[in-house]
Amino acid sequence: MSDKREKLSILQTLTVCNLKEICEKNYLKGYSGTKKELAKFMVDNLEISLEELKNICNIYQIDKLLVKIRDGRDHFLNKRVTIRGRDKISPIVDVGGHRVIINNLGKENFSYLCDDKCADYLYQVKKGSTPFCKHYAAAIAQLIYEKEINPKDKINYIEGQVLEELLEVVNQRKRDEGEELTHRDIEGDLEKLNTDFLDIARQNRTIAREKYHDEPENVFEDLVNRAFLLLDFDTIPQRSGHGWDIVLIAGRAVHPYFIVVECKTAAEGTYNYLVKKQDYLYTLKSYCLDLFKDKLIGAYKGYAKYMLLVAPDFPGETEGCCRKFKDITGFQLSFLPVPVLLKLVNKYRETPILNHDWIEPFFQKERVIKEEDVEEIFEHAEKEIDLLSERLCAKLRERFKQISQISGDAAFIKLDMNVVSSVLEEVISEMPELVIPERRGIVDYINIEHDYYEIWERILKKLGKEFVNILKETSFSQVKNTELKEDLLRMLKVK
Numbered sequence: 081m082s083d084k085r086e087k088l089s090i091l092q093t094l095t096v097c098n099l100k101e102i103c104e105k106n107y108l109k110g111y112s113g114t115k116k117e118l119a120k121f122m123v124d125n126l127e128i129s130l131e132e133l134k135n136i137c138n139i140y141q142i143d144k145l146l147v148k149i150r151d152g153r154d155h156f157l158n159k160r161v162t163i164r165g166r167d168k169i170s171p172i173v174d175v176g177g178h179r180v181i182i183n184n185l186g187k188e189n190f191s192y193l194c195d196d197k198c199a200d201y202l203y204q205v206k207k208g209s210t211p212f213c214k215h216y217a218a219a220i221a222q223l224i225y226e227k228e229i230n231p232k233d234k235i236n237y238i239e240g241q242v243l244e245e246l247l248e249v250v251n252q253r254k255r256d257e258g259e260e261l262t263h264r265d266i267e268g269d270l271e272k273l274n275t276d277f278l279d280i281a282r283q284n285r286t287i288a289r290e291k292y293h294d295e296p297e298n299v300f301e302d303l304v305n306r307a308f309l310l311l312d313f314d315t316i317p318q319r320s321g322h323g324w325d326i327v328l329i330a331g332r333a334v335h336p337y338f339i340v341v342e343c344k345t346a347a348e349g350t351y352n353y354l355v356k357k358q359d360y361l362y363t364l365k366s367y368c369l370d371l372f373k374d375k376l377i378g379a380y381k382g383y384a385k386y387m388l389l390v391a392p393d394f395p396g397e398t399e400g401c402c403r404k405f406k407d408i409t410g411f412q413l414s415f416l417p418v419p420v421l422l423k424l425v426n427k428y429r430e431t432p433i434l435n436h437d438w439i440e441p442f443f444q445k446e447r448v449i450k451e452e453d454v455e456e457i458f459e460h461a462e463k464e465i466d467l468l469s470e471r472l473c474a475k476l477r478e479r480f481k482q483i484s485q486i487s488g489d490a491a492f493i494k495l496d497m498n499v500v501s502s503v504l505e506e507v508i509s510e511m512p513e514l515v516i517p518e519r520r521g522i523v524d525y526i527n528i529e530h531d532y533y534e535i536w537e538r539i540l541k542k543l544g545k546e547f548v549n550i551l552k553e554t555s556f557s558q559v560k561n562t563e564l565k566e567d568l569l570r571m572l573k574v575k
């Protein structure tokens with residue numbers, strides 16, 4: 081085969097997006113028409129050696145496999161994978177309604193089948209453009225997770241970087257199930273957001289490809305998810321193309337709530353599709369209702385309250401949609417530009433004083449959320465902390481006043497342990513934002529929110545100061561003899 085023909089056949093294995101990206105990188109302009117025409121145009125006009133082209137192509141191929149692993153991740157993490165036939169070499173695995181039949185795993189004569197409902201399998205695997213579908217990836221993850229196969233043995237098409245990605249998914253499941261304890265990489269995630277978030281939101285394909293090996297749309301969703309994890313929300317991300325992208329769970333609020341999040345990249349820097357096409361509101365409606373709220377049962381339905389669109393920026397006219405959206409769905413819709421979300425995350429990591437109750441007004445704006453709203457939410461939290469501390473201090477002082485009058489002497493404030501625990505209980509019941517009580521059987525528990533350590537520090541400091549003040553005041557005012565002194569006086573008969 082001549083160099084030109086080989087180049088052409090290599091280029092044709094890539095997607096149109098990939099081809100355009102290569103053109104952009106090589107400052108090649110003026111392309112149009114079908115993929116085939118584009119590939120021909122590139123062969124004629126691109127100054128690139130066959131060797132180089134093979135390398136570039138290889139990177140795209142690996143990235144394609146990485147994407148399959150990530151696409152299969154939801155099936156595996158959400159436990160929709162079941163091993164039906166436990167045969168080390170030829171296992172059968174059900175993945176979310178699809179059956180994956182593997183033959184001769186790790187061998188030369190390997191083959192696998194996914195069922196005919198799988199579009200990936202029909203249009204990509206069978207035609208040779210990609211070696212496996214997302215269901216194969218999810219099946220292998222489950223087999224590794226259940227120790228049916230060893231990641232050190234040969235697994236067809238899954239090796240090197242692709243294997244690492246798959247093992248990371250398996251580890252994620254172990255972490256979710258508490259089997260493996262790892263530290264949160266707060267610094268690392270913050271750094272990623274601060275350097276790449278806005279570029280990715282504006283569809284920078286080069287950064288998405290080189291640093292994250294994926295399309296900017298997918299990377300963007302992942303970064304939005306990380307941002308909300310850094311804000312100490314629980315999240316359920318969903319990578320599949322259809323429906324909402326992320327659900328945020330504010331489970332620690334006194335009245336818990338859920339937020340449906342939709343992520344939108346925009347190459348021009350402003351997401352204005354909704355302005356142009358108001359009908360899109362009905363798609364968002366189905367995300368909130370059909371694909372979310374309607375699936376919930378009982379009290380959980382009442383928790384579904386907010387929808388958030390995240391994009392690099394929004395035009396002001398977008399705001400007209402919010403009232404209409406509330407009328408048709410009952411959800412409060414707001415728009416969150418990436419720079420505002422970044423500011424919120426950075427400020428929160430510096431001063432983590434927002435809990436799920438105090439941050440809630442942020443999602444009730446029903447307009448484009450602004451940087452000033454971030455300042456406001458923190459001021460609001462500061463005020464709440466002050467109010468809470470004042471309430472607790474007043475409670476402490478009031479209780480001590482009652483107790484010390486009846487039981488004190490010059491040296492001690494005498495407290496009955498039952499009274500101590502009742503004081504503690506009262507103090508705790510005053511702060512439902514920070515402590516959640518729970519009864520299991522006949523035992524009462526309290527759940528302390530460890531992410532709110534900064535709030536605790538501020539409140540305990542004030543409470544500690546108040547306690548010291550109470551001691552000081554008592555020390556200055558008490559004149560009553562100690563019991564020890566009274567005893568001695570009696571024995572020595574000093575009058």
Ligand SMILES: [Zn+2]
Pocket residue numbers: 178194195198200201213214215216
């Ligand atoms: Zn499949």
